[in-house]
Amino acid sequence: MKRIEILVPDLPESVMDAIVVNWHKKPGDQVIRDEILVEIETDKVVLEIPAVDSGVLESIVKKEGAIVLSKELLGYIIANDKVEKTTNIKNIIPPKYNDDINLEKENDNTLTPAVRRLIAKHELNPSNIKGSGIKDRIIPDDVNKHIKDKKNKNILTEQKDNTNIKVSSSVSNRNEKSIPMTPLxxxxxxxxxxxxxxxxxxxxxxxxxxxxxxxxxxxxxxxxxxxxxxxxxxxxxxxxxxxxxxxxxxxxxxxxxxxxxxxxxxxxxxxxxxxxxxxxxxxxxxxxxxxxxxxxxxxxxxxxxxxxxxxxxxxxxxxxxxxxxxxxxxxxxxxxxxxxxxxxxxxxxxxxxxxxxxxxxxxxxxxxxxxxxxxxxxxxxxxxxxxxxxxxxxxxxxxxxxxxx
CATH class of the missing domain: 3.30.559.10 (Chloramphenicol acetyltransferase-like domain)
Incomplete structure (x- = not known):
């Protein structure tokens, strides 16, 4: 297998740096050649960086919000010529977990080892996860979706707490919000x-x-x-x-x-x-x-x-x-x-x-x-x-x- 670097494109002299604004893929996701992997924003324009070859996104070096320069490393792809555009398989490379994780928190025999490992790692309650497999069984994608939804909900709650600033009772109907300036x-x-x-x-x-x-x-x-x-x-x-x-x-x-x-x-x-x-x-x-x-x-x-x-x-x-x-x-x-x-x-x-x-x-x-x-x-x-x-x-x-x- 061939390891391919994902690099920031050449930036003109008038552009000092760029910021990573959005990764469209996660480590372990399949990518297709020319598929957009990540977006970076300069003071002038948003650049979309495509995959130079099909394969699997191995790792992300520069996360969202990171400041990057020309030709700086963003991540790695493991090339795989057998990846077809019609496939929709995710997480080909299984995540590495600590073998000492306590898997005894859930003894439901209907859960596969991979699902039990995810649930134990993130300390989740299986009863709160909606299954989409055969006979509504929980599959790894269900767990990952539940984790993502929970994370987004927490972010929204935190943003609401930070932006809605309560003031004195005489002006209790007034609020303010603080948002970061865009790179542009x-x-x-x-x-x-x-x-x-x-x-x-x-x-x-x-x-x-x-x-x-x-x-x-x-x-x-x-x-x-x-x-x-x-x-x-x-x-x-x-x-x-x-x-x-x-x-x-x-x-x-x-x-x-x-x-x-x-x-x-x-x-x-x-x-x-x-x-x-x-x-x-x-x-x-x-x-x-x-x-x-x-x-x-x-x-x-x-x-x-x-x-x-x-x-x-x-x-x-x-x-x-x-x-x-x-x-x-x-x-x-x-x-x-x-x-x-x-x-x-x-x-x-x-x-x-x-x-x-x-x-x-x-x-x-x-x-x-x-x-x-x-x-x-x-x-x-x-x-x-x-x-x-x-x-x-x-x-x-x-x-x-x-x-x-």
């Missing part, structure tokens, strides 16, 4: 704090008249959707305008590495997406070569994957600049925090009708605030303000995107 939430907190402490972050603002973009969408939205099979959203305009601004101000597309400035000659833009697990930033790569339809399709794909927890590490790694749109939640203005090692992040906000003076005349226009947070160690005020004004001009006159002016 912990990592977000660490990165935001690190960005705030290690970079000189400033934010500059401007406002944009969104009427030209909204009129363009109204005029061509239906034709765009019929031709490309995707709605014409606002994000593709934001992305295209940002790329043109990054081309003109390469410092915003650069990053600091120790005492060196790294200038990137490509345009990978991270798009902030809210998911049930927290905020993630998948990357649109070489976005300067993408059409608006391709941008819209990719953003929609990222949103669906983020909702379902299917984003890959490759899709979340890298990015030279970030765009976040708090306007979808109703944010009027914000000061976004940069995503290290990037040097800038653009915040978009809700579009509101406001009274504006245009050519000496007061008009009601759909206006939106722009916010650019940047690392002042690399980007000076002139570049940051000019960068934001370039985006403003591109959005207020979309023809500039076509003419590159």
């Amino acid at each position: 939430r912990r990592r977000i907190a660490e990165r935001l704090l690190k960005a705030k402490n290690n970079a000189a972050i400033l934010t500059t603002f401007n406002e944009v008249n969104m009427k030209p973009i909204l009129d363009l969408r109204k005029q061509y939205g239906e034709s765009f959707e019929n031709r490309h099979g995707i709605r014409l959203g606002l994000m593709s305009f934001y992305v295209k305008a940002t790329v043109e601004a990054l081309k003109r101000y390469p410092e915003v597309n650069a990053s600091i590495n120790d005492l060196n400035i790294i200038y990137h000659n490509y345009f990978d833009i991270s798009i902030a997406i809210s998911t049930p697990r927290g905020l993630v930033t998948p990357v649109l790569r070489n976005v300067d070569l993408m059409s608006m339809a391709e941008i819209e399709k990719k953003i929609k794909e990222f949103s669906i994957k983020g909702r379902d927890g299917k984003l890959t590490i490759d899709e979340l790694t890298g990015g030279n600049f970030t765009i976040t749109n708090g306007g979808v939640f109703g944010s009027l203005m914000s000061t976004p925090i940069i995503n290290p090692p990037q040097s800038g992040i653009l915040g978009m906000h809700i579009i509101k009708d406001r009274a504006m003076v245009v050519d000496g005349v007061v008009k009601i226009l759909p206006m939106m605030y722009l916010a650019l947070s940047y690392d002042h160690r690399l980007i000076d005020g002139r570049e940051s303000v000019s960068f934001l004004i370039t985006i403003k001009n591109m959005l207020e006159d979309p023809a500039r995107l076509l003419l590159d002016v």
Whole structure:
């Protein structure tokens, strides 16, 4: 028989570690090749680790809750080529028990030695165990199920006792609960704090008249959707305008590495997406070569994957600049925090009708605030303000995107 190691996959440099969140198998369980054995969670994504061969899960080295690194050992599989997908046999390797266990606590001759051994080991009462064997006899699976149910019940009781905190009689109907932060939430907190402490972050603002973009969408939205099979959203305009601004101000597309400035000659833009697990930033790569339809399709794909927890590490790694749109939640203005090692992040906000003076005349226009947070160690005020004004001009006159002016 061949002993196979279960290893953590290679994690990118930007991912420091992962946490074991769920084992789908127990030691002694049969496993089929490519069957999911364990899930580990990084600060960016949940990874499912499959069995590389069929056999039996021999042992688990890293239990649920353990912190693991790249290529770290999680457990062992004993390979067995005869394991078929149709089999449903569990506990091929019998557990090792102490021979000195007292088996005299239950003298019921209807119980097999294996069942009696389990009952004695866990000090159970056979009358409380429901049998599923012939003539309702108790089989090992019944005992294991009873132990598992009892354990789950105890855990729920303990959680209830810990989370429902009783207070004084005057507010006896109030309670609190404490739950641990997810690895993703912990990592977000660490990165935001690190960005705030290690970079000189400033934010500059401007406002944009969104009427030209909204009129363009109204005029061509239906034709765009019929031709490309995707709605014409606002994000593709934001992305295209940002790329043109990054081309003109390469410092915003650069990053600091120790005492060196790294200038990137490509345009990978991270798009902030809210998911049930927290905020993630998948990357649109070489976005300067993408059409608006391709941008819209990719953003929609990222949103669906983020909702379902299917984003890959490759899709979340890298990015030279970030765009976040708090306007979808109703944010009027914000000061976004940069995503290290990037040097800038653009915040978009809700579009509101406001009274504006245009050519000496007061008009009601759909206006939106722009916010650019940047690392002042690399980007000076002139570049940051000019960068934001370039985006403003591109959005207020979309023809500039076509003419590159």
